[in-house]
Amino acid sequence: MAEASGLFSATLTPCFNSLNKTIPFSHFQSQSQSQPIIFRKRPIHCSLSTSDTAKSTATQTVPWGCDIDSLENASALQKWLSESGLPPQKMAIERVEVGERGLVASKNIRKGEKLLFVPPSLVITADSEWSCAEAGKVLKQNSVPDWPLLATYLISEASQMKSSRWRNYISALPRQPYSLLYWTRAELDRYLEASQIRERAIERITDVIGTYNDLRLRIFSNYPHLFPEEVFNIETFKWSFGILFSRLVRLPSMDGRVALVPWADMMNHSCEVDTFLDYDRPSKGVVFTTDRPYEPGEQVYISYGKKSNGELLLSYGFVPKEGTNPSDSVELSLSLKKSDKCYKEKLEALRKYELSTRSQCFPIQITGWPVELMAYAYLAVSPPSMSRQFKEMSAAASNKNTTKKDLRYPEIEEQALQFILDACESSLSKYNKFLQSSGSMDLDVTSPKQLNRRLFLKQLAVDLCTSERRILFRTQYILRRRLRDIRSGELRALRLFDGLRKLFN
């Protein structure tokens, strides 16, 4: 889980932020999440699984962990944690309606109360002791960064099961976390064609494969006795990264360290709460402070951060109900027209500010679009006579313009808004097409298990696309109204001018 916002929040952190090519809203609090920590000194590019391998990939699981809704291992976890120093809790792991398993209040909980108090000895960080000390030493000697190190650590401990001190924790982890890492390329193409999240998922999967291959070539192959391929392979790495994406937290008060926090990571996310995990120095434990009271029997939630529905699907494998996520956004992809007379100069300006020369994504919220998007639109529609402003526009579009943020060029505002409207409508047509066809989509399956999986993925995709389309519809409405106002204003001014001219004549 990742850091969400500001210094005092820690959430369940996806790591590969470098992959997100979207420009964030400049007027939002920047989501200063974990830095790219992927182990990629010599990146290796691998292609994703094709639809032929899709079936086997989709069903392969690791030999440890449990079914995602298993309470059996959860109670063993609870018992072990209490015996290992977790203080008495006001919550217990139960089966819940939202999130399969979650922490449910067993006593009255007040608003503003600190809960959990997981001691550092029960927290997994990059400094945790390895059951196979030699393997840990090798990774550290090779300066493997935290994320790949923790991914390898989890697999190593899982494979040592009986001798690992984390066996109760690992037994209670899902055998196959809900995560887009488990979607095949064919499934991503089929269900997420309309959404930019598809690209993000492909990049993430490619990065996980690249990271695994880096480790394999640079380290594992030199120490096969420590890292045998039967244990350290792409399937186990997909699992461990799936676990990290959905459970790792960044703890601001522990110098921003990333950690797996058993027990705390049984808490599910709610878009309505505003409370995050952190290390509490006075009590020397990982805590969170409730922002509302809970009665016995109610599920207690934390926030995984101010994330869009697409980001929640990407890392955690769920989509909140439509309209319930105030941080929801949809990425709109814009690009310059190749027929533009100043195409080359504009590309140059984009390059200067490290913007993509192919297409650039910007997040749109129900409440509006970012100033960066408007700056990009100005650049896209500006005529050759404005060539001196190209750099200024690119700088503003890239979020790197520290001085002049909200650029305005009234003379091309109408064209810029029309440019955004065109992109919005082209995107909307893809969503409409998918959502219309989803009802009659042939699920093409050979077993009930596969049918369940396909139905589940399709439902997630429908939920995501419905929520993203809703934002685009609203944007379309606002853009059309603004354009109508501009055009009717111009018409009025023209009529006034005409009337005055006639009067003087």
Ligand SMILES: C[S@@+](CC[C@H](N)C(=O)[O-])C[C@H]1O[C@@H](n2cnc3c(N)ncnc32)[C@H](O)[C@@H]1O
């Ligand atoms: C940190 S774990 C929380 C504990 C998890 N429910 C379990 O049983 O292990 C994160 C996972 O919980 C589930 N989850 C969390 N919040 C959810 C929500 N609001 N709706 C649906 N699933 C949720 C997702 O599967 C997510 O990947």
